[in-house]
Amino acid sequence: MESFEKKVWKTLSAINVNEKVEKKNGLTYLSWAWAWGVLMENFPQSVYVVNESQTQPDGSTMVSVTLTVKENDNEASRYMWLPVMDYKNQAIKSPNTVDINKAVMRCLTKAISMFGLGFYIYAGEDLPEEEKQAQKANNDEQSQKRTSLIKSVEESAKKGTQAMGELWKSLSTEDVKLIGEQEKQRIYVIAKAVDNAAAH
Structure with missing residues (x-):
């Protein structure tokens, strides 16, 4: 019998996210609202926790989230972090709440990708494995x-x-x-x- 983690990965990694992707300054972004919506369609009991942000010695800030994908008695968690960045993908010194909020939602999207959704994009592929x-x-x-x-x-x-x-x-x-x-x-x-x- 396959593990819950494997089931989640097989379900989410097979989804084609190409039409929901944006490219800015050489980086690929997936809409956090769409990513969360897909997660809810498949694993609606899932939850995430925004951890306390960490201010670095240079004044920049690191945010992190812990995402737990759930289905009945099964659950699996992933911890993901991300610096608060500007439009040039450079760390922002003394970021405001809007900057931090954007970084948190981007971090959540990244955490979801660690469960499979859109992971193939980060791996430099054009299509998910099943579609290929x-x-x-x-x-x-x-x-x-x-x-x-x-x-x-x-x-x-x-x-x-x-x-x-x-x-x-x-x-x-x-x-x-x-x-x-x-x-x-x-x-x-x-x-x-x-x-x-x-x-x-």
């Missing part, structure tokens, strides 16, 4: 289908252009696109050669 696997499977399937279609058209071409033309008419628009114009022309040459051989 599904995409690969779809590509493999399309490739096999294309090979099969080309073989069928080639077989009809061995009987001449008329037979090839009849088969071509029976194909769907999607099948025609899948075969491609280049392959169509290549096979047509075969059919034409058959016609020429039959005429002599």
Whole structure:
């Protein structure tokens, strides 16, 4: 039986967050409201605690949150921290409450990512693992289908252009696109050669 932590990770890491991402000054941000909403949809008993912020010797501030994902008697916690930063991603000296609030919510989003949501973005990937696997499977399937279609058209071409033309008419628009114009022309040459051989 898989652990609760693994269940949470599998659930959240499979979600595509690309449309909810913003990029600023080279860093990627995920909307905290959307991230929290997704967490609530899947694990509505989850809670977070904003820990006391820590003022550093240089006057900058570090915030942190502890996020606990819950489902009935199961729970798992993650602690995450983040410096209060300006729009240039530099630490702010003596930040005000608005700066601190923004940092806390960004920190919460980061904590949620540690459970899987949007983690693939921080890892420099374009798609979550499950979607990549599904995409690969779809590509493999399309490739096999294309090979099969080309073989069928080639077989009809061995009987001449008329037979090839009849088969071509029976194909769907999607099948025609899948075969491609280049392959169509290549096979047509075969059919034409058959016609020429039959005429002599």
